[in-house]
Amino acid sequence: MNVALTREQLTLQDEIRDYMARLMTPALLEELHGEQREGGGPEHRKALKQMGADGWIVRSWPKKYGGQDAGPIEQYIFCDEVIRAGFPYPFLTTDGVGPVLAEVASDEIRQAVVDPILRGECVVAIGYSEPAAGTDLASLTTRAERKGDGWLINGQKIWTSYGNVADYVWLAARTDPHAAKKHHGISMFLVPTSSPGFSFTPINTLGVRTNATYYENIELAEKYQVGPLNQGWRMITEQLNRERLSLVNHGPCEVLFERVASWAAQSDADSGAGKVIDLPWVRTNLAKVKSGLEILRLVCFKQAWSMSHSSLDMAQASAAKVYGSEFFVEAWRLLLEIVGQAGALCRNSDGAVLQGVLEHRYRSGSVLTFGGGTNEVQRDIVAAAGLLMPRYR
Amino acid sequence: MDFSLSEEQRDVQQLVAEILAQEVTVDRLKAVEAGEERFDHKLWLQLAEAGLLGVAISETYGGMGFDFETLCLLIEEVGKTVAAVPVVPVLASAALTLQQFGRPEQCERWLPGLVRGEVLITAALTEPGRDNLATPASRLERVGGAWRLHGHKNMVVSADRASAVLLSAHIDDELVLLAINPTAPNVSLVPQHVTTSEPQFSMMFDGASVTDEDIIARGASARCAVQSMVQHTLVANSVMTLGVTDAMLKMTAAYTSQRVQFGRPIATFQAVSHRAADAYIDVQNLRLACQQAASLLGARVDATEAVLIAKIWASDVAHRVSQSSQHLHGGIGVDRDYPLFRFCLWAKQLELTLGGGNSYLMALGDAIAEEFKQREVGASTRREARDVPKVVAVGM
Numbered sequence: 087m088n089v090a091l092t093r094e095q096l097t098l099q100d101e102i103r104d105y106m107a108r109l110m111t112p113a114l115l116e117e118l119h120g121e122q123r124e125g126g127g128p129e130h131r132k133a134l135k136q137m138g139a140d141g142w143i144v145r146s147w148p149k150k151y152g153g154q155d156a157g158p159i160e161q162y163i164f165c166d167e168v169i170r171a172g173f174p175y176p177f178l179t180t181d182g183v184g185p186v187l188a189e190v191a192s193d194e195i196r197q198a199v200v201d202p203i204l205r206g207e208c209v210v211a212i213g214y215s216e217p218a219a220g221t222d223l224a225s226l227t228t229r230a231e232r233k234g235d236g237w238l239i240n241g242q243k244i245w246t247s248y249g250n251v252a253d254y255v256w257l258a259a260r261t262d263p264h265a266a267k268k269h270h271g272i273s274m275f276l277v278p279t280s281s282p283g284f285s286f287t288p289i290n291t292l293g294v295r296t297n298a299t300y301y302e303n304i305e306l307a308e309k310y311q312v313g314p315l316n317q318g319w320r321m322i323t324e325q326l327n328r329e330r331l332s333l334v335n336h337g338p339c340e341v342l343f344e345r346v347a348s349w350a351a352q353s354d355a356d357s358g359a360g361k362v363i364d365l366p367w368v369r370t371n372l373a374k375v376k377s378g379l380e381i382l383r384l385v386c387f388k389q390a391w392s393m394s395h396s397s398l399d400m401a402q403a404s405a406a407k408v409y410g411s412e413f414f415v416e417a418w419r420l421l422l423e424i425v426g427q428a429g430a431l432c433r434n435s436d437g438a439v440l441q442g443v444l445e446h447r448y449r450s451g452s453v454l455t456f457g458g459g460t461n462e463v464q465r466d467i468v469a470a471a472g473l474l475m476p477r478y479r
Numbered sequence: 480m481d482f483s484l485s486e487e488q489r490d491v492q493q494l495v496a497e498i499l500a501q502e503v504t505v506d507r508l509k510a511v512e513a514g515e516e517r518f519d520h521k522l523w524l525q526l527a528e529a530g531l532l533g534v535a536i537s538e539t540y541g542g543m544g545f546d547f548e549t550l551c552l553l554i555e556e557v558g559k560t561v562a563a564v565p566v567v568p569v570l571a572s573a574a575l576t577l578q579q580f581g582r583p584e585q586c587e588r589w590l591p592g593l594v595r596g597e598v599l600i601t602a603a604l605t606e607p608g609r610d611n612l613a614t615p616a617s618r619l620e621r622v623g624g625a626w627r628l629h630g631h632k633n634m635v636v637s638a639d640r641a642s643a644v645l646l647s648a649h650i651d652d653e654l655v656l657l658a659i660n661p662t663a664p665n666v667s668l669v670p671q672h673v674t675t676s677e678p679q680f681s682m683m684f685d686g687a688s689v690t691d692e693d694i695i696a697r698g699a700s701a702r703c704a705v706q707s708m709v710q711h712t713l714v715a716n717s718v719m720t721l722g723v724t725d726a727m728l729k730m731t732a733a734y735t736s737q738r739v740q741f742g743r744p745i746a747t748f749q750a751v752s753h754r755a756a757d758a759y760i761d762v763q764n765l766r767l768a769c770q771q772a773a774s775l776l777g778a779r780v781d782a783t784e785a786v787l788i789a790k791i792w793a794s795d796v797a798h799r800v801s802q803s804s805q806h807l808h809g810g811i812g813v814d815r816d817y818p819l820f821r822f823c824l825w826a827k828q829l830e831l832t833l834g835g836g837n838s839y840l841m842a843l844g845d846a847i848a849e850e851f852k853q854r855e856v857g858a859s860t861r862r863e864a865r866d867v868p869k870v871v872a873v874g875m
Contacts, residue, residue: 087484087770088774089775347851351851364848366841369844369847370844372844373841373847376784377791380771381768384767384771387480391481402763408756465749465752466749469756473755473756475735475746475752476736476744476747
């Protein structure tokens with residue numbers, strides 16, 4: 087057993103870190119700190135295109151699509167560095183939907199969508215959740231009906247992040263309302279956001295902006311129905327499993343831990359008691375974050391390693407999601423405590439500490455425990471798949 | 480990065496598991512516990528016969544010559560059965576330290592016999608009120624050309640059966656690590672009654688004689704040896720905790736899956752299954768913490784932070800999983816006719832051995848503060864530390 091990264095992996099880490107540092111130009115940072123913090127603005131689009139041209143997007147893809155078959159550990163390092171740099175990388179497009187399209191879509195769609203994705207010129211939003219279909223996603227009611235040679239789409243989706251800037255929505259719709267089980271009878275569609283009948287309204291959450299998207303008598307050509315008809319559920323769950331893995335990367339927390347620890351080592355404590363980091367309770371808070379973070383790092387790498395050996399089990403993926411998401415919430419709290427009352431000052435405020443990053447992080451962090459599959463369902467999976475405990479139906 | 484076990488490691492793991500599955504039944508544990516002391520001598524000899532006591536002892540002394548990581552696999556299996564064999568104090572604390580820091584003639588004196596199961600050596604890790612082995616109150620004095628030991632060691636496992644007990648003391652301000660025969664004159668043993676019934680002894684030294692042949696290391700070398708002994712003991716105990724909690728978790732899942740209340744297995748209540756799921760996550764996380772610390776110690780690189788993190792997790796997980804297991808079992812979990820209670824007692828003893836988790840949390844916090852204050856003066860950067868693994872300066 088050897089839990090250290092190889093020299094090649096460390097070199098890759100350095101290479102990506104340097105690359106991302108150059109990519110994050112002042113203009114891009116300015117844009118990301120303004121209205122378009124989730125990405126999609128002109129500077130962000132430009133940078134994404136640059137990443138595509140430099141071959142970073144295709145890297146993790148199979149060789150047959152021009153990729154390098156980068157292993158899961160290398161891909162984890164890539165994701166981690168990109169997130170660490172603060173770049174809103176469209177993982178759901180590049181690593182979630184993209185490879186699925188490459189596998190099952192028609193040549194026409196491949197040319198029209200997959201190639202632009204690899205060039206960093208196309209972003210796809212995810213259209214799964216509906217107002218009445220969240221955790222119980224299979225009860226979704228957006229419907230696609232046959233119309234001539236194509237389809238007629240009607241319905242509403244919610245939490246469609248990137249829906250305001252994306253080129254397509256990867257949409258789950260009911261194609262067989264009479265299927266025996268609600269998981270059956272769902273199919274996947276690619277909806278161009280330029281389609282007449284498509285619209286969105288913003289949802290401003292505590293942390294980020296997302297959208298509600300509306301589909302009103304949208305007419306789609308046959309080619310936009312992707313994958314086997316009425317068997318979309320399997321594609322959804324596979325994609326969600328991939329998504330779950332990228333939700334709990336350790337990098338962002340490590341960056342914040344280091345920034346707060348450095349701040350505490352520089353800042354004077356009250357009443358001449360040395361630096362903030364000299365206070366025993368501050369050290370304990372840092373140690374709690376560090377010991378949790380180190381395990382998160384191992385959990386993530388173990389997961390990537392298991393994927394590269396085709397031995398990732400469901401319990402492991404769900405356990406990682408529960409642990410990581412709940413650890414983040416606790417970590418933000420412990421780090422905010424160190425900064426103290428000023429931790430509540432927002433970015434752009436006079437007196438903000440570390441540009442108010444913790445104030446923003448705790449607000450946006452609260453979605454993690456239910457986003458990407460709520461933790462109650464994940465614990466159900468852990469008990470059933472990891473401990474073979476019976477479930478109540 | 481590789482989380483897999485080598486073929487040899489899997490063989491060792493399987494061999495230990497087979498022997499323990501066959502021997503360590505509930506009836507066997509009860510019989511051992513009904514005897515004079517909780518030590519399964521027959522099992523100890525069986526492990527010796529299979530070569531397993533020498534799993535991490537060099538072939539020079541008749542062992543298998545594997546690393547600490549492989550020894551940890553044996554310790555985890557023992558934890559899963561709470562077999563009455565003192566693998567941590569004997570094989571991890573005492574034997575590994577002697578092997579790494581003892582002179583060849585000292586190793587020759589005890590290790591071959593240990594591998595054969597004929598000789599037992601152990602370690603005295605604490606003094607009353609002092610969980611830190613590096614700052615003992617015990618002292619070694621020169622009286623008329625001979626060394627005399629004065630002091631009091633506490634909770635020494637299997638001291639009554641040992642040919643030698645490794646312990647730390649001071650010569651003036653100089654730290655020393657030595658081995659002493661517990662049956663020598665001016666050494667008195669008093670049995671102590673600990674929560675698991677493990678045979679532990681208080682050892683009093685009132686001018687006991689020590690020769691130069693008994694001294695393993697002095698000064699800087701002794702500090703390295705003591706640090707190494709503490710680190711290996713902490714990780715070995717964390718690994719034992721892993722085995723203990725893993726077993727409790729499986730018992731809890733099995734019990735709640737068949738225990739019916741309100742007409743259904745209680746495992747089907749989410750309040751039950753979710754608490755079990757949290758215990759599962761805890762045990763998995765502890766496994767990773769142990770693997771990292773054991774692998775770094777085995778590779779002889781600086782493992783200080785990883786060891787602290789393993790101990791912090793082990794202490795918390797021991798407590799949480801033990802409480803959850805007892806709670807989810809209900810009344811039967813505290814019944815001494817049902818096997819769970821032994822694991823709970825071991826969980827608490829292991830949690831407290833060498834001090835509780837929060838003292839190590841504070842130590843980790845001090846290390847972090849030191850690192851970041853150093854960075855402020857620009858003395859070192861993390862990147863350099865990461866690229867070039869620090870080799871622990873061992874006094875050999």
